[in-house]
Amino acid sequence: MRVDVKICGLRDAAMLDVAVGAGASHVGFVCFAPSPRHLGPDALAGLAATAPRACTRVAVVVDADDALLAAVAPAVDVLQLHGREIPARVADVRARFGKPVWKAAGVRTAADVRALVRDFAGADALLFDAKAPEEAPMPGGNGLRFDWRALAEVALPSRWVLSGGLDAATVADAVRLTGARAVDVSSGVEDAPGVKSAAKIRDFVKAAHG
Numbered sequence: 001m002r003v004d005v006k007i008c009g010l011r012d013a014a015m016l017d018v019a020v021g022a023g024a025s026h027v028g029f030v031c032f033a034p035s036p037r038h039l040g041p042d043a044l045a046g047l048a049a050t051a052p053r054a055c056t057r058v059a060v061v062v063d064a065d066d067a068l069l070a071a072v073a074p075a076v077d078v079l080q081l082h083g084r085e086i087p088a089r090v091a092d093v094r095a096r097f098g099k100p101v102w103k104a105a106g107v108r109t110a111a112d113v114r115a116l117v118r119d120f121a122g123a124d125a126l127l128f129d130a131k132a133p134e135e136a137p138m139p140g141g142n143g144l145r146f147d148w149r150a151l152a153e154v155a156l157p158s159r160w161v162l163s164g165g166l167d168a169a170t171v172a173d174a175v176r177l178t179g180a181r182a183v184d185v186s187s188g189v190e191d192a193p194g195v196k197s198a199a200k201i202r203d204f205v206k207a208a209h210g
């Protein structure tokens with residue numbers, strides 16, 4: 001079975017086309033002001049509307065309130081909650097906005113992974129990212145990797161996504177070593193923060209599928 005690939009942090013139609021053309025199954029749009037990939041709700045909705053139906057559109061938000069979610073949710077297929085949302089908030093967002101919710105969180109150790117699996121059984125998928133440094137302005141999209149061996153010690157749910165510092169050079173190993181069926185990348189397909197590279201997107205998707 002083909003690994004699902006999400007290209008995240010897309011900001012324009014040209015790179016969206018590249019991601020779709022390369023074979024990405026998911027495309028991600030970040031709505032979080034401190035991010036160099038930030039799109040406001042209107043820009044996000046406009047860009048998401050141009051994605052083909054076969055491609056799953058994901059909005060990445062961080063501790064978003066209901067007003068922001070109400071503005072973003074209709075434009076996408078999945079909400080990725082990448083902040084400090086608690087399990088009750090995940091359940092609330094699912095019920096209120098009627099979209100599948102991916103709970104994303106930074107992990108370092110097997111204990112972190114175990115706690116996430118235990119606490120977020122109600123999420124539609126878990127997304128494992130590297131823990132951001134305390135001083136980092138963003139909880140994700142930092143191009144940081146965690147020790148994938150942390151995943152091996154835990155019984156994982158059926159739907160989970162590997163992310164954090166992946167790139168074309170590492171994604172095949174990541175898939176082989178973790179058994180991931182879905183991967184997510186942002187920094188690893190960029191020339192600079194927020195500046196996507198068509199060549200890197202194509203190389204990443206090819207390596208993930210390889």
Ligand SMILES: O=C(O)c1ccccc1N[C@@H]1O[C@H](COP(=O)(O)O)[C@@H](O)[C@H]1O
Pocket residue numbers: 008009028030032035036037060062082104127129138139140141142143144163164165166184185186187188
């Ligand atoms: O990409 C961002 O700017 C971002 C901002 C805030 C929260 C999450 C963000 N992106 C997500 O972070 C991970 C890992 O990204 P990277 O490949 O290490 O750069 C990924 O799930 C993105 O969706």
